[in-house]
Amino acid sequence: MSRIILVRHGQASWGKKDYDKLSDLGHEQAKVVGRELAERGIVPTRVISGSMRRQRDTAADVVAGAGWEIEPATDSAWNEYGHAAILTAYKPAYRSLTLMKADLARTLRPHKAFDEMYAVATERWVAGEHAEEYDEPFADFGERVLSGLPPVEENLGRGETVVVVSSAGAISWVAASLLGGGAPVWTQLQRVIANASLTTLSVGATGPTLRTFNDTSHLERTPDLLTTR
Template identity: 45%
Template sequence: MRIGYLVRHGQASFGKKDYDALSDLGHLQARVLGRELAAREITPDLIIRGGLRRHRETADGILQGLEQHVPVAVDEDWDEFDFQHVMEVHKPLYRSRALMLADLARTRQPKAAFQAVFEEATARWIGGGHDEEYDESFPAFAGRVEGALERMTERGPEKGTVLVVSSGGPIGLAASLLLAGDTSLWGSLNRVAVNTGVTKVIHGRTGLNLSSYNSHTHVEHDRELLTYR
C-alpha cells in the first residue's frame, strides 16, 4: 500500500434506539463522498471497514457513489471504543437510555450536553487511574488501533490504495500516533472529526506518514451535509 484514506462513518442515529444505524443524512454523506472520489478518479484497490453497522452502511454508500466494484474486508480493530460504556462508568444514571435522554433533554441543548458529558467521561478513561473499571482500557484501545494501522499497510497492492471506513476515535488515535508518536493529540483531534471526513496517509521509505487530517471539502458546500455527530 502506498496511499491510505481513513474515512469516518456517515452521521449515525443520535438519540435513536439504534445509534449504530446511519441516518438518512448519513447515507447521503457516504454517497456524496463516493461520487467525489469518482470525480477525482480515486478508486481504491481495497476497502477495509470496521465491524459496526455504521461502518458497513458507509462503505456501501461510498461504493454506490463510486459506481465501481471494490473488494471489501472487515477488520474489527477499526471499531470505535464503547463510548456508551465509558459514559456509564462515569455517570451510572446513563445505564438507562430513557433517563439519559431525559437528563439531556432538560438542558434544552441535548447534543451540546452530551458532548460535555462525553468529554468528561473520556478524560477519566484516558487518565489511566481506573483502568480496571472498563471493559477496554484506553491503552488497550490504542494498542488495537495501532495494530490495525500496521496491518493496513500490508493490505492491497504494493503501490496501491486502501480506503478504511472507521470512526472518529480510531482515526484520531491513528493521526496522533503518526503526528506525535503517542496518544497525546487524540482528544483534540477526535473533537473536530466530521462525518465522512477523510484522513490521508502515505506509506513511503520512512514508513507511514500523515498527509492530511479530516478533509471534508465534499460536504462544505452544503451546511446540512456538514455534521460532527
C-alpha cells in the first residue's frame, strides 16, 4: 500500500510581526519529525511542501533530521489560508496590529479574547455569505487544497511514500473531506492539530483513505515539543 504523510509545519512565530517564520522550537520539532520517520524506516520518494516560508523551512529540517538525500519540491496548493485576511475582513480596524493588541489587552485575558474573536471571524469566512470580501473564499480554499492531492497520487508508485509539509487548515480540510464531514468537521479538526504532527493517508486503487490524524507520539516523549501554535 502506498501512502502520503502530511506533516504540519513546526511552531511559527505566533504574535510576532512575521508569523511566517519558524521559532527555534519549530525548527527542533521539524528535525524530530525527520528523525522519527527515519527510525520508522521511511525513505520517501519525494518531499513536497507549500510555498510558505514556515512550510519550506520545516521540509528542509525534516529532510536534515532524517538524513535523506532529497531536495524538497514546492506546490502552492498546499499553502495555508490567509489568517490575517480573515480577521481583517471581520474587523477592518485590526489592519493595525497595534490597535488590536491594545483592544485585547484591555480585556485582561488577551489570549482567550483573541481565540474567541478569531473563531467568529473564521465562522464568517466559512459560511460564505460574504465571499466577495475575501481574496480566497472558503470554497476556493478547499478546492485549491484538494487540487494538490491528484499530482501526488498520480506519481505514487506501489509501496512508495511521499511526505507533504503543509499547515493546520489545509491538512484538516483533506482529513475532513476524506471523512465526508465538510466544514463542521474541518472546524473541529483544525482546532486540535498540533505543530509537527503526522497525518497519514493510504492510497489504493480507489484513492486515498485517512489512516491516522494528528499523530504526536514522536513529540510526547519531550512534552515541551508539543504545541498547537
